Amino acid sequence: xxxxxxxxxxxxxxxxxxxxxxxxxxxxxxxxxxxxxxxxxxxxxxxxxxxxxxxxxxxxxxxxxxxxxxxxxxxxxxxxxxxxxx
Numbered sequence: 001x002x003x004x005x006x007x008x009x010x011x012x013x014x015x016x017x018x019x020x021x022x023x024x025x026x027x028x029x030x031x032x033x034x035x036x037x038x039x040x041x042x043x044x045x046x047x048x049x050x051x052x053x054x055x056x057x058x059x060x061x062x063x064x065x066x067x068x069x070x071x072x073x074x075x076x077x078x079x080x081x082x083x084x085x086x
Contacts, residue, residue, distance in 0.1 A: 009039040012035040016031040
């Protein structure tokens with residue numbers, strides 16, 4: 001999911017570099033602004049506030065009733081976590 005989220009802004013950056021090497025100044029400047037907006041949204045807004053949040057809270061709620069194995073020092077036992085207990 002992270003690669004799918006981060007790759008579109010990387011593609012825009014590569015296009016911006018090619019336009020800069022071709023000396024298309026105005027187009028490369030516009031594409032750089034598009035890159036900065038997409039980078040900011042995908043990496044600083046969408047990733048922490050939707051992806052990380054959902055993996056922390058939604059996944060935790062989905063598996064809070066499941067018995068999880070607890071392996072420590074070579075011995076495995078079953079630990080059943082109560083919902084909401086930490």
